Amino acid sequence: MESKDTIIMPDQPVTMGQLLQLFSQLNTNKPPPPPSETSTSTTTISIPTFSISEKLTHQNYTMWSRLMQLALSGRDRLNHIIADPPPQTDQEYSQWTRRDSVVISWIIESIHPDLVNQFIDFPIAKTLWKGIETVYSSGGDGLQIFDLTVKANKIEQRTDTLEKYYSNLITLWKEIDRRQPNPMKDPEDKVIYNQLTQKNRLYQFLAGVNETFDKERRDLLLQDPLPTAEEAYAFIRREIMRRGIMKKEPSSEVDSSGSGGVFAVRGRSKKSYRKNDDRSHLQCTHCGGMRHTKSECFKLVGYPDWWPDTRKKGAKMAGQLSDQPRSGRAAVVSSTKSDENMAAMVKYSKEDEGNREKQKSEKMGRRK
Structure with a gap:
């Protein structure tokens, strides 16, 4: 007895309708997926890779904490170190716990292996973050703020490049801001406080640049309103680039004709003629x-x-005298000597004329 699902007869050709009917039955009789493959993906948590350029040590807490905050914020997990966890009765608490465990693992992986043991037992990411801050942050320590302020006031450019000098200042200013944030509450007062801070930092920056930028320093201090330290840095940096370009320009005082290496070019200043060449x-x-x-x-x-x-x-006259033909050994006579000779010749000429007048007078007297 033939099965009721059998459609194709052995002794008959297969038609297109029978093929379509066969495909329909195959799709209808497809077994359902097993229960383990049901939609459980909504509760699956993938753990992405996490890495920053610094591992926490005894000396780099400020930079490390800033890098960690940026990385956590980029993964939408910054609230795990700054906000309180939801109540345990919340239906999202279970998922929050899993995400918080991931944040804890990220922080632990970013700590130097020698320091991990003292932070491994914190239950949530916020208390772990607070514990690290307590150990390595000086907070609002007045001694630390005083030391940073003194360094910012005394730092100078000297042999450093302008970029390195400004970067060192920025590092000190950020440390001061972290330990001594804006204390004002009113928005307008905050703006005024920030303006005063920027003015003081402009003075610190300009006081430390080299004396070669005295003109630029005066120009910046004469501006109204005063620029920020960042704007002053950009202004002086452009001036450095301009000077570098000017040094590379070819001098217009060099004779490009190549005729005999003539040094005395018309229009050249006497000062540059004597100063630039030995x-x-x-x-x-x-x-x-x-x-x-x-x-x-x-x-x-x-x-x-x-x-x-x-x-x-x-x-010119001395040159004409020196150009006259001479007999015997050729003498090299300076222009000063030629002037003296010319003066002597004029003197002798006058004396000869006087002698001739005297002789003429004597002859006239004899005739009388």
């Missing part, structure tokens, strides 16, 4: 002058605009 060992073979060569001699390449007209004329 030329005491040079001597010109044309005029005999010091501190330059023949290819740089003003008598050959021209005089700059800052050269006095009187000196131009005198040097």
